[in-house]
Amino acid sequence: MKVMVAVKRTIDANVKVRVKADGTGVETANVKMAMNPFCEIAVEEAVRLREANVATEVVAVSAGPQAVQETLRSALAIGADRAIHVQTDALLQPLGIAKLLKAVAAKEQPRLIILGKQAIDDDNNQTGQMLAALLDWPQATFASKLKIEGDSAEVVREVDGGLETLAVSLPCVMTTDLRLNEPRYASLPNIMKAKKKPIDALTPEQLGVDVSPRLKVLKVEEPTKRKGGVKVADVAELVTKLRSEAKVIG
Amino acid sequence: MSALVIAEHDNKSLRRATLHAVTAAAALGGEVDVLVAGKEAGAVAQQATKVKGVRKVLHADDAAYAHGLAENLAPLVVAQAGAYSHLLATATTFGKNLMPRVAALLDVAQLSDISQVVSPDTFVRPTYAGNAMATVQSLDQKRVITVRATAFEPAAAEGGAGAVEAIGSKGDSGKTRFVKAELAQSGRPELTSARIIVSGGRAMQSGDNFKLIEAVADRLGAGVGASRAAVDSGFVPNDYQVGQTGKVVAPDLYIAVGISGAIQHLAGMKDSKVIAAINKDAEAPIFQVADYGLVADLFKALPELAAELDKQGLSKTKPST
Ligand SMILES: Cc1cc2nc3c(=O)[nH]c(=O)nc-3n(C[C@H](O)[C@H](O)[C@H](O)COP(=O)(O)OP(=O)(O)OC[C@H]3O[C@@H](n4cnc5c(N)ncnc54)[C@H](O)[C@@H]3O)c2cc1C
Ligand SMILES: Nc1ncnc2c1ncn2[C@@H]1O[C@H](COP(=O)(O)O)[C@@H](O)[C@H]1O
Numbered sequence: 001m002k003v004m005v006a007v008k009r010t011i012d013a014n015v016k017v018r019v020k021a022d023g024t025g026v027e028t029a030n031v032k033m034a035m036n037p038f039c040e041i042a043v044e045e046a047v048r049l050r051e052a053n054v055a056t057e058v059v060a061v062s063a064g065p066q067a068v069q070e071t072l073r074s075a076l077a078i079g080a081d082r083a084i085h086v087q088t089d090a091l092l093q094p095l096g097i098a099k100l101l102k103a104v105a106a107k108e109q110p111r112l113i114i115l116g117k118q119a120i121d122d123d124n125n126q127t128g129q130m131l132a133a134l135l136d137w138p139q140a141t142f143a144s145k146l147k148i149e150g151d152s153a154e155v156v157r158e159v160d161g162g163l164e165t166l167a168v169s170l171p172c173v174m175t176t177d178l179r180l181n182e183p184r185y186a187s188l189p190n191i192m193k194a195k196k197k198p199i200d201a202l203t204p205e206q207l208g209v210d211v212s213p214r215l216k217v218l219k220v221e222e223p224t225k226r227k228g229g230v231k232v233a234d235v236a237e238l239v240t241k242l243r244s245e246a247k248v249i250g
Numbered sequence: 251m252s253a254l255v256i257a258e259h260d261n262k263s264l265r266r267a268t269l270h271a272v273t274a275a276a277a278l279g280g281e282v283d284v285l286v287a288g289k290e291a292g293a294v295a296q297q298a299t300k301v302k303g304v305r306k307v308l309h310a311d312d313a314a315y316a317h318g319l320a321e322n323l324a325p326l327v328v329a330q331a332g333a334y335s336h337l338l339a340t341a342t343t344f345g346k347n348l349m350p351r352v353a354a355l356l357d358v359a360q361l362s363d364i365s366q367v368v369s370p371d372t373f374v375r376p377t378y379a380g381n382a383m384a385t386v387q388s389l390d391q392k393r394v395i396t397v398r399a400t401a402f403e404p405a406a407a408e409g410g411a412g413a414v415e416a417i418g419s420k421g422d423s424g425k426t427r428f429v430k431a432e433l434a435q436s437g438r439p440e441l442t443s444a445r446i447i448v449s450g451g452r453a454m455q456s457g458d459n460f461k462l463i464e465a466v467a468d469r470l471g472a473g474v475g476a477s478r479a480a481v482d483s484g485f486v487p488n489d490y491q492v493g494q495t496g497k498v499v500a501p502d503l504y505i506a507v508g509i510s511g512a513i514q515h516l517a518g519m520k521d522s523k524v525i526a527a528i529n530k531d532a533e534a535p536i537f538q539v540a541d542y543g544l545v546a547d548l549f550k551a552l553p554e555l556a557a558e559l560d561k562q563g564l565s566k567t568k569p570s571t
Binding site: 011013016017019025026093094095098117118120121122123124125126127128129130131132133134137138139140141142144154157158159160161162163164165166167168169172177178179213214215216217218219220221222223226228229230231232234235236238239240241242243246248249250 | 317319320321324342343344346347348349350351352353354355357358359360361362363372376377378379380381382383384385386387388389390423424425426427428429430431432433434442446470478481482487488489494495497502503513514520523524525526532537538539540541542543544545546551554555558559562564
């Protein structure tokens with residue numbers, strides 16, 4: 001069984017994001033980039049499936065400018081076998097990305113496609129669901145446990161009320177939640193090995209996909225800032241303040 | 251122009267989350283209809299007719315809709331989409347799972363987690379864990395939207411006089427089977443509608459120590475939340491998690507206990523009306539957003555807090571601990 005994993009390059013989760021003064025977006029110049037944390041979990045899960053002899057091959061895919069090859073190298077270092085770079089400098093949005101991934105899936109014929117549940121930059125939480133729709137496959141989103149059994153997968157999902165278990169037929173799309181696994185650190189030898197693994201390049205044109213944006217960002221602003229308040233001396237003062245000043249208890 | 255809100259329910263009653271999407275839909279300025287798809291969920295459809303501002307309730311009854319599976323619901327929503335300019339659901343795990351699938355089938359973009367309706371084609375939504383608010387215009391003819399509940403007041407559950415219209419089912423995709431749900435049962439208010447929330451972080455050290463949080467929460471009639479670290483450490487279940495990737499809450503009072511205040515946590519609670527924080531590190535970032543900060547060891551402060559609430563006659567329940 002071949003597993004395809006979609007990975008996105010995003011601003012590192014530990015970076016304090018700043019909105020650009022001209023309101024066109026956020027500062028990305030000289031900002032540390034990394035693989036979207038949910039995508040790391042996706043790669044890890046796929047590699048574990050191969051290590052458990054459930055998967056035979058793990059193919060990592062990313063769409064974007066030249067720099068996403070760095071992210072693909074990280075996926076290869078975690079243990080993906082090869083990578084596909086869909087090269088484009090165009091502004092990508094979830095529907096366009098889902099169409100690109102569908103076209104790549106048509107070539108690769110994976111039985112399972114794993115995506116992150118959400119990219120931590122745009123916080124969209126859409127691409128996996130859209131891809132599943134376009135492929136007419138089932139979708140197991142926000143997964144915290146995966147068990148492949150023959151032609152189907154049993155997936156535990158994190159939902160608002162707790163946990164939900166679904167049985168989905170393969171092929172399927174799965175998106176990862178935080179607690180699916182803890183991604184390994186790539187070892188130095190594996191980072192070296194990753195440099196020799198192949199990255200194939202494709203373009204949206206070659207895949208016959210129109211990625212024109214459907215959403216136009218008019219402006220990006222800072223949220224209204226909260227002002228820090230006061231320190232209280234003890235619990236009694238806290239309760240008194242909450243009661244008579246803030247009037248939120250009582 | 252008219253909007254269809256996809257209702258979230260358990261076949262018995264309408265989830266309160268849906269009421270927020272009704273408000274966002276009404277802000278578009280046109281008619282608002284609600285779709286209730288369920289298994290023997292007639293009571294839910296009736297309930298939806300009473301929601302203020304609702305014109306009509308489309309009701310589909312089929313066992314295929316018993317568990318809100320996106321594979322079955324999406325084709326049903328798409329079949330009704332022709333009559334509507336906007337399709338909305340609240341950005342719960344139900345809405346987030348379903349609406350992108352609907353959008354892709356319609357070949358339109360989806361707008362996630364909108365916090366403001368600027369005009370029928372333009373919306374504000376938080377990105378980067380709430381650190382950047384984007385104003386986004388949809389270039390599509392149809393708009394598929396999920397709504398941030400904390401940004402829109404719930405519509406009144408009573409006062410409406412909608413009519414129910416039965417619609418046909420699109421059947422079962424046969425691709426996905428519901429196996430089971432393990433839903434948290436607690437007598438405490440749900441996080442997304444709680445007026446007060448007391449949350450614990452990694453510093454709680456164990457699930458057992460959450461009893462200290464619960465003792466305060468129960469006195470205040472509050473919900474109990476947690477940071478990701480507390481959930482990952484197994485102290486409390488996943489549905490307690492507040493943050494960028496957990497629940498977004500905005501209660502009147504949020505008390506953060508032993509939580510450092512990472513941006514991913516703030517993303518889920520910084521719109522609370524009043525924030526109080528208890529942390530032993532005076533430099534913890536949580537204090538930068540807290541209206542009231544108490545630098546203290548939580549193992550001392552929490553029992554004191556419970557006792558102080560009793561002393562000032564503020565406890566809602568008879569103290570058990
Ligand atoms: C992709 C991604 C998504 C994430 N999503 C979320 C999310 O949705 N929600 C979320 O919460 N986090 C999320 N995180 C994690 C987040 O970055 C932080 O790691 C997490 O919030 C830290 O939890 P904490 O504050 O409980 O723990 P810590 O950061 O370890 O803080 C513990 C705090 O307790 C204080 N303390 C210790 N002992 C005591 C004591 N005895 N008394 C009082 N205070 C004490 C310490 O001073 C410290 O400030 C996410 C991270 C990533 C990368
Ligand atoms: N440019 C991209 N290339 C490959 N995969 C992507 C890209 N953007 C998003 N994805 C995948 O879709 C997931 C969810 O992203 P989003 O829907 O944008 O929140 C990510 O975690 C990735 O797995």
